[in-house]
Amino acid sequence: MSLILALDFGGTKLSAAVLERGQKRWRALERAPSRPHATAEDDLSLCSHLAAEVLAGARPAAVGVSFGGPVEAVRGVVRLSDHVLGWEDYPLKDHLGDHFGAGVSVDNDANTAALGEFTYGAGRGCDSLLYVTVSTGVGGGWVLGGRVWRGHDGMAGEIGHTLADANGPRCYCGKRGCVERLASGPYLAAHARELLGTQPEAGEKLRALVGGDVEAVTAKHVAETAARGDALAREVLERAAWALGVGLGNAANLMNPERVVLGGGVTKSGERYWRVVREVARATARSQIRLEIVPAALEDDAPLWGAVALAEGLLAPSPAS
Amino acid sequence: MSLILALDFGGTKLSAAVLERGQKRWRALERAPSRPHATAEDDLSLCSHLAAEVLAGARPAAVGVSFGGPVEAVRGVVRLSDHVLGWEDYPLKDHLGDHFGAGVSVDNDANTAALGEFTYGAGRGCDSLLYVTVSTGVGGGWVLGGRVWRGHDGMAGEIGHTLADANGPRCYCGKRGCVERLASGPYLAAHARELLGTQPEAGEKLRALVGGDVEAVTAKHVAETAARGDALAREVLERAAWALGVGLGNAANLMNPERVVLGGGVTKSGERYWRVVREVARATARSQIRLEIVPAALEDDAPLWGAVALAEGLLAPSPAS
Numbered sequence: 122m123s124l125i126l127a128l129d130f131g132g133t134k135l136s137a138a139v140l141e142r143g144q145k146r147w148r149a150l151e152r153a154p155s156r157p158h159a160t161a162e163d164d165l166s167l168c169s170h171l172a173a174e175v176l177a178g179a180r181p182a183a184v185g186v187s188f189g190g191p192v193e194a195v196r197g198v199v200r201l202s203d204h205v206l207g208w209e210d211y212p213l214k215d216h217l218g219d220h221f222g223a224g225v226s227v228d229n230d231a232n233t234a235a236l237g238e239f240t241y242g243a244g245r246g247c248d249s250l251l252y253v254t255v256s257t258g259v260g261g262g263w264v265l266g267g268r269v270w271r272g273h274d275g276m277a278g279e280i281g282h283t284l285a286d287a288n289g290p291r292c293y294c295g296k297r298g299c300v301e302r303l304a305s306g307p308y309l310a311a312h313a314r315e316l317l318g319t320q321p322e323a324g325e326k327l328r329a330l331v332g333g334d335v336e337a338v339t340a341k342h343v344a345e346t347a348a349r350g351d352a353l354a355r356e357v358l359e360r361a362a363w364a365l366g367v368g369l370g371n372a373a374n375l376m377n378p379e380r381v382v383l384g385g386g387v388t389k390s391g392e393r394y395w396r397v398v399r400e401v402a403r404a405t406a407r408s409q410i411r412l413e414i415v416p417a418a419l420e421d422d423a424p425l426w427g428a429v430a431l432a433e434g435l436l437a438p439s440p441a442s
Numbered sequence: 443m444s445l446i447l448a449l450d451f452g453g454t455k456l457s458a459a460v461l462e463r464g465q466k467r468w469r470a471l472e473r474a475p476s477r478p479h480a481t482a483e484d485d486l487s488l489c490s491h492l493a494a495e496v497l498a499g500a501r502p503a504a505v506g507v508s509f510g511g512p513v514e515a516v517r518g519v520v521r522l523s524d525h526v527l528g529w530e531d532y533p534l535k536d537h538l539g540d541h542f543g544a545g546v547s548v549d550n551d552a553n554t555a556a557l558g559e560f561t562y563g564a565g566r567g568c569d570s571l572l573y574v575t576v577s578t579g580v581g582g583g584w585v586l587g588g589r590v591w592r593g594h595d596g597m598a599g600e601i602g603h604t605l606a607d608a609n610g611p612r613c614y615c616g617k618r619g620c621v622e623r624l625a626s627g628p629y630l631a632a633h634a635r636e637l638l639g640t641q642p643e644a645g646e647k648l649r650a651l652v653g654g655d656v657e658a659v660t661a662k663h664v665a666e667t668a669a670r671g672d673a674l675a676r677e678v679l680e681r682a683a684w685a686l687g688v689g690l691g692n693a694a695n696l697m698n699p700e701r702v703v704l705g706g707g708v709t710k711s712g713e714r715y716w717r718v719v720r721e722v723a724r725a726t727a728r729s730q731i732r733l734e735i736v737p738a739a740l741e742d743d744a745p746l747w748g749a750v751a752l753a754e755g756l757l758a759p760s761p762a763s
Binding site: 191248249261263265266268270271272273274275276277278279280282283284285286287288294295296367370371372374375376377378379404405407409410411 | 512569570582584586587589591592593594595596597598599600601603604605606607608609615616617688691692693695696697698699700725726728730731732
């Protein structure tokens with residue numbers, strides 16, 4: 122019996138899971154929050170602890186790893202983490218290979234999530250897929266012809282920093298009107314707070330939901346009150362949906378993937394949000410392009426399932442297509 | 443000795459060329475303009491005549507074909523031609539296969555040009571490439587991991603209809619501010635004519651070049667006088683370069699190709715044009731992306747060389763990467 126070990130080094134939490142090769146259910150899964158001010162060493166030690174628990178003395182045949190930050194996938198070297206110190210140029214693949222005595226494959230979480238949805242989730246049966254997650258940021262990953270497409274510098278999938286509105290507000294990256302600047306949760310919430318500040322009569326339901334504390338408004342509050350008819354919240358949410366739709370339509374024109382899978386907290390903003398995203402993407406893409414935009418199926422577990430797919434790839438390289 | 447026959451059904455002209463397998467020089471090449479009001483049958487007959495000339499009685503080992511319009515590449519069926527009647531759903535691959543008694547591979551001209559530059563031109567030595575041609579329209583083709591990426595509906599590479607400016611002028615496709623609407627030759631010239639009409643004092647050199655006949659202004663006139671310091675011509679050319687740069691930067695963020703190859707008449711607009719294209723693309727793409735934008739090397743012959751590469755692929759399928 123072949124065991125696959127899947128590890129997910131997220132920004133704020135770590136997960137380890139084990140399954141028998143070919144199965145679709147975890148045999149064991151453990152999660153733990155990353156300690157505040159943790160270092161890479163802390164995370165590795167916690168991860169090794171979680172892995173020992175789920176392995177229960179068994180040895181994995183292969184290990185797949187999702188990492189929440191830029192990774193040189195081929196060499197399995199972490200470039201850095203935005204959340205945790207000490208990851209700079211860390212040879213994660215070699216370290217884990219020594220530790221577990223098994224083959225290890227590592228990729229960043231956008232790519233593993235894309236691969237997870239492709240292999241086990243909303244992308245099953247497709248030949249190509251664009252996965253986009255909309256939460257704190259807007260990130261993406263490609264699977265083309267059954268393989269993750271990482272790009273020459275490992276930077277493919279940066280849909281969040283494509284332009285939706287060249288005259289839009291300034292993004293932290295320096296440009297104006299990036300998809301992320303208009304569609305991500307924090308920026309969307311900031312837009313709502315700004316409008317609440319300048320339009321004292323508007324956004325009644327949104328104000329009520331936060332007890333008048335405008336600074337407490339989050340993207341979730343916006344989605345909730347938009348669904349209940351708050352005009353200001355709807356305006357904010359629709360602009361975010363518009364920007365995402367433009368980004369997806371542009372991506373469809375460039376790559377024409379078979380399916381687009383959307384995950385992340387902001388995409389749980391209700392029917393109206395989805396309608397605008399789909400309509401704008403449809404209008405932006407050429408009419409000959411079939412455009413299927415569907416919700417992610419695996420959500421938070423997508424990177425872990427992608428790690429399984431990475432490990433499977435080590436055991437049985439798929440035949441040349 | 444293996445002979446490869448390459449055919450190019452362009453919008454206004456037909457070409458046939460023959461080379462010995464593995465060689466980099468044509469053994470024979472013939473071109474002829476497509477007759478005005480020609481039908482598909484006329485083009486096929488002319489092409490068969492040109493092919494007979496270059497083959498000089500020999501039989502080709504394989505035939506590669508570039509077609510100036512949408513093609514179902516796998517089946518080798520032409521969907522339609524914008525220029526020539528009678529091509530709707532035409533089984534070009536089967537027809538030519540019967541005619542020449544050899545394997546035939548067909549693709550549209552954006553893809554064959556991309557493949558041509560990749561294999562024999564400015565993309566040699568790359569793993570991935572975006573080819574963009576800027577002339578009457580703005581079209582593109584991808585080579586990823588050594589293969590043409592066509593997309594699920596054969597529509598990949600439509601960079602001309604990605605958005606550069608959501609508030610820009612209306613494109614014939616119905617959207618506003620498409621890259622093609624801002625960067626193509628005819629639209630660029632129309633922009634110049636418009637400014638000449640509304641600014642009677644401006645564009646002195648441009649007016650002089652066309653002898654005061656504003657309606658005669660073409661993209662070439664704009665480029666020529668921009669190079670000679672005409673402020674109006676520069677403004678027009680720089681907006682076109684800006685739009686192309688945005689499109690390329692967005693494409694780089696999404697796919698991170700190793701190289702971008704630019705061809706087509708408008709890209710011969712001089713140093714200033716290239717500087718703006720490169721600067722805007724660089725500013726639009728994330729800083730971690732190395733971005734190499736180079737001129738096409740094969741120009742009008744790129745589709746023909748791509749046809750050679752298609753035919754080579756029939757003879758010796760490249761080993762799985």
